[in-house]
Amino acid sequence: MLDNQNTSVNRTKPDRWKADIALSVDMYNDWFMKFAPSAYRETRIQTTKDVESTLAETKNLADVGADVLRRKPDVLPTLRMSTCPPIAVDRLIGLAGVSGNLVKCMESGTIPARMNSTALAADLDKIGNIIEKMADPDIFVWLGRAAPATDVEIHRAATIVADRLCGAVANPIIRNAQEKRQLAAIGAWLEARGYKLLPPKIKFDAMPPGTFSFRLNVPVKLEGDGNTINIPVDTVVMPKTSKAGELPLLIEAKSAGDFTNVNKRRKEEAVKMNQLRATYGASVRFILFLCGYFDTGYLGYEAAEGIDWVWEHRIDELAGFGL
Incomplete structure (x- = not known):
């Protein structure tokens, strides 16, 4: 299994960030002009x-x-x-x-x-x-x-x-349409590599190798009182090479039509990551799938929290997480 802390696809490569930001903005704007009105x-x-x-x-x-x-x-x-x-x-x-x-x-x-x-x-x-x-x-x-x-x-x-x-x-209408498109892109990429889609009612830690599912609830323990809550995760994938007891890869699809909003919400992913680590240990793997306006401030914040990402315009880099 690839360790989240020792494996980096984009998190530790800031020299690529600005070029990727420009390409991601172009991709989002192209989608918006073609599909957002419909x-x-x-x-x-x-x-x-x-x-x-x-x-x-x-x-x-x-x-x-x-x-x-x-x-x-x-x-x-x-x-x-x-x-x-x-x-x-x-x-x-x-x-x-x-x-x-x-x-x-x-x-x-x-x-x-x-x-x-x-x-x-x-x-x-x-x-x-x-x-x-x-x-x-x-x-x-x-x-x-x-x-x-x-x-x-x-x-x-x-x-x-x-x-x-x-x-x-x-904004929610556009965001929901973009999220639906992003999940479809991930699903198509996985199915082209032989992964099988499972219904969303399956437990995230009971998925067989070579399967994936959308919008699964992952239970985490709250700090302090020890109570357990469910946090929704957009895509959960169990790599084909996974062994018994290993956790799947958790992918959060994120899109944004402006730079301001993402920096207001950037702590959300960090909170999820901290809750996941506290519950499942440092090896838990939680990444972002990004399209749109994510600037260096946002990327630097997520990188500092140990969160890696894949840009939608380079979706094949999902393979870098063992898929």
Whole structure:
């Protein structure tokens, strides 16, 4: 087995970093220009359908009552984007004078299980009243008139609200699409070398040699209290040459569309590595699969933590970790 500390593919080669950063930025930008608009558009199409469903549930915003909100709490983000101006979560809590826990649960699609039924009904009515009072008349042009909304008007309004919703989560949409593409690239590389994909329910330390899986939970012990939690790992690979008792290679796919964000989040990988080492020892192997804007500050930080990486534009260097 290759030792994580003694084997280096990129970690100890800073003379290559700047050239690789430029190539990685070019690769990310090329992908973004070609595929990010379609990923955003596909999400917007589905979101538009979801907004149309919400309008149907609320009788085109004529009935945003407690019954609807109790039955369909997940419509709240759509309703917040249907007002003029759109209402942030904390602003809605303050305007309506309702339980913050209720609103935050509804944002996740649930209703607090232990909330008093009378208080719940009252708060839901308050939320509905705010939405109805602040519904954007320039979007929902049928409000206040006798004639009902037409199909064209409903679809147009749903598209506008969907744009607002997608605009608020544009970065996650792009990040999710990029992660999906990165994992597909890793999977294709492994399968071309005879590795077999296993379902994600398998235990990471029970994988036979020559197999891999995506998004596995790896249990680690927390420092201090000794409690165990699961940390998700994007790709787990058991090399063909592995012997009984050896741990698989853990790969975290990372992409970034700007330099600022990665330096805010660079400690996340270091925390994972420290938790893994504390649980499984210094020989545990955890690497990054990078595409995009990762500057020398980020790379230097990860290298100092003993974390190595493979650039997507040189994916064949995965072989340097015994694959």
